[in-house]
Every structure is written in structure tokens, then in C-alpha cells.
Amino acid sequence: MRLDELETGQVLSSEVFLVAEASLQVDRRGDNYYNLVLNHEGGKQIDAKVWSDNIEDEIEAGCGLEVLARVDEFRGNTQLNIQRYTVLDDDDFDPSNYVQTTDIDQDEAFQTLFNWDCDEFQNPFLKQIVQSFHDNESFARTFKKSPAARFHHHAYEGGLIEHTLEVWKLADAMCALYGDKLDREIVLAGAALHDIGKIKAYRLTAGVSEHTDVGMLLDHIFISASMVSNQWDREVKPDVPDDRAEEAARCKSLLLHLILSHHGRNEWGSPVLPRTSEAVLLHYADEVSASMRKCFDALDGRPAGKSWTDSVYLMDAPRELFQVDELMDEPEE
Numbered sequence: 001m002r003l004d005e006l007e008t009g010q011v012l013s014s015e016v017f018l019v020a021e022a023s024l025q026v027d028r029r030g031d032n033y034y035n036l037v038l039n040h041e042g043g044k045q046i047d048a049k050v051w052s053d054n055i056e057d058e059i060e061a062g063c064g065l066e067v068l069a070r071v072d073e074f075r076g077n078t079q080l081n082i083q084r085y086t087v088l089d090d091d092d093f094d095p096s097n098y099v100q101t102t103d104i105d106q107d108e109a110f111q112t113l114f115n116w117d118c119d120e121f122q123n124p125f126l127k128q129i130v131q132s133f134h135d136n137e138s139f140a141r142t143f144k145k146s147p148a149a150r151f152h153h154h155a156y157e158g159g160l161i162e163h164t165l166e167v168w169k170l171a172d173a174m175c176a177l178y179g180d181k182l183d184r185e186i187v188l189a190g191a192a193l194h195d196i197g198k199i200k201a202y203r204l205t206a207g208v209s210e211h212t213d214v215g216m217l218l219d220h221i222f223i224s225a226s227m228v229s230n231q232w233d234r235e236v237k238p239d240v241p242d243d244r245a246e247e248a249a250r251c252k253s254l255l256l257h258l259i260l261s262h263h264g265r266n267e268w269g270s271p272v273l274p275r276t277s278e279a280v281l282l283h284y285a286d287e288v289s290a291s292m293r294k295c296f297d298a299l300d301g302r303p304a305g306k307s308w309t310d311s312v313y314l315m316d317a318p319r320e321l322f323q324v325d326e327l328m329d330e331p332e333e
Contacts, residue, residue: 003045006078011071012069016066018095018098021037032052033049043101048079049079062205062206064093067080067086069081099157102157109164110143112165121185133192139199143196147209153289153291157204166288166292167191168191183278224259225256225260258276261282
């Protein structure tokens with residue numbers, strides 16, 4: 001069965017999914033119902049509901065679920081109305097078949113982002129801070145496997161390094177466009193380090209991304225800035241000569257500003273707004289990576305034979321997306 005081939009009214013019998021998200025909510029009548037996001041084989045996702053009359057065992061993220069369900073449509077999106085379900089035992093279910101993983105070369109990407117021990121980079125403070133993360137084997141191992149989000153974008157194993165590499169490449173291309181108007185090295189250091197706190201803010205449970213307690217309490221932006229600040233004070237500051245102390249402190253402040261402002265708005269989680277050209281550029285590189293991943297995921301998951309996707313939230317508003325090559329393939333009249 002393919003999710004993009006489902007038709008409204010179709011009944012699924014004994015279909016197995018991985019529960020990516022599960023929340024027990026209350027409807028207008030005061031009855032409980034489950035709001036679910038389910039992963040099918042390969043990690044493709046679909047929304048699902050279990051209404052109060054059909055609730056049996058507790059459903060948690062990361063468990064396997066065998067369902068009898070009807071395919072419905074709600075606000076233009078396909079979803080499953082689950083009539084009966086069985087929570088599968090671990091021995092009867094392999095979650096690795098139901099999760100997405102990055103397809104980039106993580107080792108090569110990590111070298112691109114963090115191996116600054118080369119002649120390409122000249123700022124000694126930035127070289128030292130970025131290289132110190134490269135040389136930390138525990139950090140490297142975790143960074144390569146971590147997801148980049150709970151569900152918005154790159155929310156899978158290796159998603160963080162994939163997203164970070166995209167931000168790096170976008171930022172580098174924009175620096176090339178604007179030449180000496182920007183400090184390329186601090187932009188790229190910010191690109192490499194802007195989301196490192198996500199290794200502590202998210203975790204994978206049975207291949208499903210979820211918040212950690214620390215992530216919920218502090219948020220990845222604060223965690224990222226704290227990790228960089230603490231690492232700077234341990235690894236960089238002791239080696240700074242007295243006559244360059246002010247320069248180093250200023251460099252640290254500019255780097256932390258890139259990290260703290262990269263979401264662009266206070267209401268999007270940034271405690272400060274971008275106040276340098278480099279910070280503005282990094283914000284847009286980050287936004288492009290996240291938004292384009294949303295577009296690609298929606299287009300890949302559109303119903304078979306359809307040119308339009310289900311509704312996806314982009315740029316502060318929901319909308320359906322159109323697959324351009326569908327138009328290009330239309331025969332001439």
C-alpha cells in the first residue's frame with residue numbers, strides 16, 4: 001500500500017504503522033480522542049484520529065500500531081479514522097522499517113562543516129572554536145545522527161547534519177554573491193554552530209524525533225549559544241594574548257549574536273533580532289533550508305495522480321503546493 005494512492009472511503013485492514021506523534025485530547029463534548037501522526041514504511045506520514053468510542057489500549061509515540069481504518073478527508077487533507085487497533089509488542093515490530101534517515105554522506109558533511117584546520121580560514125578564534133567541536137568525538141557521533149526538529153523539517157536520523165550542510169551551502173553561495181560586503185568566516189562559523197544545541201534538545205525514540213526535557217525547558221537556541229560560549233571560554237579564551245583580548249571578545253559576541261538571532265523574530269524563538277548583515281543572511285539561509293524541505297516533503301507525499309499537495313504551513317499561512325512539471329507535461333491544444 002502507498003499512502004499517496006489512498007482514496008477517500010477506502011478501508012485499510014491489518015495495516016501496520018509506527019506512531020510518530022500521539023496526543024490524547026478532548027473534543028467539544030468532553031470526550032477523549034487520540035490525535036496521531038503515523039509513519040508508514042519508509043517514513044511516509046499520515047494523520048489519524050481515534051475517537052472516544054474506539055479507544056482501547058494507550059497509544060504512545062514510538063510504538064507499532066496495527067489498524068482497521070477508513071480513509072477520510074479533513075480540510076483538504078487525507079487522514080485515517082481508526083476503528084480498531086492493536087498496539088504491537090516489540091518482538092512483532094521493527095521500527096527501522098518505518099523511519100526516514102538522511103541519504104547524505106554524514107562523515108563528509110561533518111568534515112565540510114567543522115574541519116577548519118586548513119588554510120581556507122584565517123580568523124584564529126573562529127578556527128579554534130569550530131575545530132574544537134570537530135575534535136570532540138562524542139559531539140561528532142551525536143551530531144551526525146541527531147534530528148533537526150520535532151516534525152517541522154528534517155525530523156529524522158541525520159536530519160540535523162543535512163539541514164546544517166544546506167544552511168552552510170546556502171550561506172556560502174550568498175557570501176560569494178555579495179563579496180567583501182560580508183565576513184564570510186563568521187557567517188560560516190555561525191552556519192556550522194547555529195543548531196548544535198539540537199543534539200540535547202531532541203532525541204530519537206524508536207526512530208521518532210521527540211523533545212527532551214532540557215529541550216522543552218531551554219530551547220535549542222539557548223542551548224546552542226550556551227554550548228558555544230562555554231566551549232569558547234574553555235578552548236579559545238585561555239590562548240588569547242592580552243593585546244587581542246578585546247578583539248576576541250568582540251568576535252565571540254558577534255558569533256553568539258548569529259546563533260541567538262537566527263530565527264529572525266522574537267515570536268519565532270530568537271531572543272534577539274538580527275542586527276548585522278551576517279545575521280540577516282544566516283536567518284534567511286536557515287529559513288530557506290527549512291521551508292524547502294517542507295515543500296519537498298509535501299510534494300513527495302501528494303496523492304498519486306494529483307498535481308496538488310495536501311495543505312502545508314509555509315510563510316505564516318497554510319496553502320497547497322503545485323508540482324510544476326505537471327504543467328510542463330500538459331499536451332498542447
